Amino acid sequence: MSSETLAAAKRAGHNAEHHVLDAVDALEPTSGEEHWDAIAETAVWPSAELPFHGLCVVEAGLPVEIKSTMVVQTADQRRGRFKLRNQQHETLVERSGVYLFVVCEPYPERTPIAMKVVPARSAGGLVDANASWRDELDGRGKKAQLTWSNVFDPAEVE
Known part of the structure; x- marks a missing residue:
């Protein structure tokens, strides 16, 4: 991935994160030094x-990692993918954290179409059932990719 494409993807992810933080008043953004984007x-x-999915409440103080993807990510209309990092995932599991998955409109706005909270422990089961942890060339450890349809019923999004 070129640095220009990576920068655009980062900006789009930040746009989605800001939309989520505006929509969910109980979330407070973190400083960026943590392994997650927000705290309840x-x-x-x-x-x-x-x-x-799989819980009744996110308790105050729990970490929340916001993962976003576009509804389609390529010209051939392939469904977008959430990218999970294994080291971050393990930390979230240890702290009973959650993922807040977001499917967004395509660039540049990244306005959310659908959101869902899933415990990190359950998200690990989604990886085990639908993907695998693979070493990445960027040296940042293992990553897994889940299409949004692994997390959402298509009727919730389309």
């Missing part, structure tokens, strides 16, 4: 806009 300042409860 107060309890976060499921809603029609933010369904949960």
